[in-house]
Amino acid sequence: MIRTKTAKGEDGMDHDKTGRYIAACRKKKKMTQKDLADRLGVLCLGVQIWYILNRDGYQIEYMARWMFFVVNGAALLFLMAGGLCMKKLRPFFLKPAVVLGAVLLFAGNGAAGFLTDDGQREILSFSPGLPSDCMVLKIQEDNGSARLYRQAAGPFVRQAETFPFTVAGEVKPQWLEKDVCAVTYESEEDGGVHQYVATYGDRSDGTAYYYVSNAIAGTWVGEGxxxxxxxxxxxxxxxxxxxxxYEYDACMQYGTLSLVFPKNGPEWTLVLNADCILEGGENTVEDGGTLTLCRVSMKKTTPVVLERIMDGDI
Structure with missing residues (x-):
């Protein structure tokens, strides 16, 4: 047990002599808040400088265009807050010219974000799981070309795949599992409905590719x-x-988690759920694994969970 020295005051009560220590802690806390604002401002500014210098080399970009302008605004706000927290610098940051300059920079940054246009429509859809995956799709407004992006680090993404058909109108993203997002859209090229399944996980040890059709051999049943x-x-x-x-060869596999059954166009999407496990060297999922089946449509669709009742030969 740690004892603290005390002294009697005029009222005869013992007073803790740690008052100066507590005051120092409070002062340190105030300094920490100032330091935090400064560091956040420098961090945001550093991220922007690094991004501008390296985006072409690393072939990265922000998930959404507006993020660039948000980071600009955050850097300005944090730097101003840090300056106002410093007694020596506070008079400088309170000068009308400095305040006016900061306001103009902040407003100009916001105006640039609203008024400039890079000709792209951006669609972000976050996974319901944690840690969260994010489906990032960017569509060229002039020709409908659509590109899927994969996360690189933090808010930055890198182009991964280009959709085989152009996109017209609305896009329907639907998470069928925490790491599987089905993206359904219509195309003016053939007037049909198409689907691309973005997968972000694996059901084995991740070292080998396997065929979903082999993994699900057997008989599966669901309600309804x-x-x-x-x-x-x-x-x-x-x-x-x-x-x-449907024939195996006619089905389209996405990653190692999804299979799409086609006719004239995609009809059904099948997904290996997170409870599916394929041990090393095994061809089929272990007992207890389930599948999700969902009809491909631009309308609202309700997935069906399937459970295996019988193994089958492939």
Missing amino acids: GYMLDVRNGQMELETPRGVET
Whole structure:
């Protein structure tokens, strides 16, 4: 136990002599708040300088264009706050010319963010999981060309894939699992509905590529009259609308987590859920794993969870 020296005051009560220590702590706290504002301002400014000098070399850009202007504004605000917290510099930062200059810079930065246009439509969709993945899609307004971006570090992303069809109108992102986002859109090229599935995870140790069609061999059932039978190079899907058959070779696999069943266009999207596990050397998911099945449509769709009731030969 640590004892502190005390002294009696005029009132006869013992007074803790740590008062000066407490005052010093409070002073240190105030200094820390000032230092924090300064450091945040320098950090934001440094990030912007680094980004401008290295964006071409690293082929990176902000997730969204507005983030560049937000960081500019944050750097200015933090630097001003840090200056106002310093007694020696406070008179300088309170000068009308300095205040007016800061206001003009802040307003000009905001105006630049609102008035300038790079000709792109940006769509960000965050995963419901933590840590969160983010689907970043940027569409050229003049020709409909769409590019999917992958996270590089922090708020920066790098271009990954270009959609095979141009995008017209609205885009429907739908997270079918915490690391799988189905992006459904329409294209003027053929007037049809298309889908691209962005995957951000894996169900094995991540060292080997595997085929989803092999991993899900067997019979799977879900509520509402859904059943999927996967064997002998075919997928037979029974739904309340009837029975549909798809060949392995005709299906489109995305990453190692998703399979899309096509006819004239994409019909169904199938996803390996997070409870699916493929141990090293195994071809099929372990018992207990489930799948998510969802119809491809621009309208609102409700996914169906499938559970395996029988293993099958592939």
